[in-house]
Amino acid sequence: MLRSAFLWLSERRGVFNFVKRNGLARRFASRFVAGETLDTAIAAARDLNQRDITVTLDLLGESVTSREEAREASNQAVEILNRIHASGVRGNVSVKLTQMGLDIDRTVALENMTRILDRARELQSFARIDMEASAYVEPTLDLFRNGLHERFGDTTGVVIQSMLRRSADDVADLIARHARVRLVKGAYSEPASIAFPDKRDVDRSFATLAERLLAEGNYPAIATHDERLIRHVTEFVAHEGIANSRFEFQMLYGVRRDLQDRLRREGYNVRVYVPFGTQWYPYLMRRLGERPANVAFIVGNLLKETVSRR
């Protein structure tokens, strides 16, 4: 279905004309980005909490090239934690190591993450380390294994992409460490030597890794909008007698709200990833531009949701 939708879209100049038209791009963005300020993000978080859904706030930003910018980004993450605490919102934060200085120096990123995690621990909160393109996987996991996890334990966690061939080994290692893991399919373009090119293999890998994390992991986050995989997970936990309190589903802000609510009604923990900030334009363009399928994916989801509401 998505494949044919993609082919249909790829043949049409209209897709590019669509994102070119500024009004539409902004309207489109407001659907997937919770405003430009921390105030608007907290308001969005409150709305989600009303639906009994927890949040992860993510301040959109690009990779930084100076120590000052990295320091400023870590200050902003601390400020988000403070505001979450002060407002009583049920949520935590996600941060990117490239915003914390991983392109500058390992120790800069370590220092900034330590500042954030010190505060997260004080507030009994949590800060997830987001994953980026494959070149960042080893440096990110290295920082987590050799420094952050030992010191901060369950105050932090990482992300594993089922599309990557290495992920089975990484999951085994992270389970042995009793580390918190969010499982995603992965959205970066990667060479076939590193990632499974076939969507079916990515899905198969997701199902296998999800089972391992659910059976032996530490409160894994199953982050997908794929109904088939979600059903696989709910059937697996029912069959294995794994309590709903031992894991959570995660979805993106603005994507499949119907599914978010349905899973919550069925008694599963659901967390929504809420991106916000002024830098939504490059973020949205990358989402749409990097991988043409994302356009089909998002449009497809909009359609599906519209249909399911009728």
Next chain:
Amino acid sequence: MLRSAFLWLSERRGVFNFVKRNGLARRFASRFVAGETLDTAIAAARDLNQRDITVTLDLLGESVTSREEAREASNQAVEILNRIHASGVRGNVSVKLTQMGLDIDRTVALENMTRILDRARELQSFARIDMEASAYVEPTLDLFRNGLHERFGDTTGVVIQSMLRRSADDVADLIARHARVRLVKGAYSEPASIAFPDKRDVDRSFATLAERLLAEGNYPAIATHDERLIRHVTEFVAHEGIANSRFEFQMLYGVRRDLQDRLRREGYNVRVYVPFGTQWYPYLMRRLGERPANVAFIVGNLLKETVSRR
């Protein structure tokens, strides 16, 4: 200078408002992209040839996920070679392996590149294999070393990024193979474990690698707009008695046209990299979005050129 320009820009919401306004984005694009069709690209190539500058045509496109799309992309590259030949334009092509199917399967990319290089050889032309983010460096060089270079020799070449720590070894290996190399600084965000985070180290690496390629390489392409490095190269070749015919400078379409013309007047070979095609929007957004410094770089170059023309 660029650093302060970047800081100035990064503080201003205006930068994002700027790219948001569609009219400006399109006008901006037309400065750096030679139209949407092969006809417009051939016309741009003719204009450059008039200034005694050769070209490399690059059809903009995203990474593909199906064999059909990859096959179609290779057909388009063949068509570009045919049109260059038929029109008498002095130029060749650059192609991305992700457009040829490297995310699908190594052999798909090999097959499509073979088709392009067969035609390039028939026409006594050349097809450069572009370089992409660091995850693609080893798969790309592997395909070149184990397959393409042995079979097609000087009909093809690769790109080396001075920002990557591995590049000194890669250059030594490529020199030993007598392979054609384009040297660039590199524009992707990469972790400090893989790439030099300090701009000065990237420049130092560029100077060293350029010297090696000029002294021992096979018609290297020195691709930079950095006047200091260009001066370093011209002084080096003068001192070493290396003929101008043994290398070329390369610059991007629309960037520092004054410098392009000046170097040509001074007797150096100059080639301009000409991107074209309907997919300019994600290309431009990535250029601007992926690395904020690119905004400063481009705006800085526009200003410099404006000033130097007064």
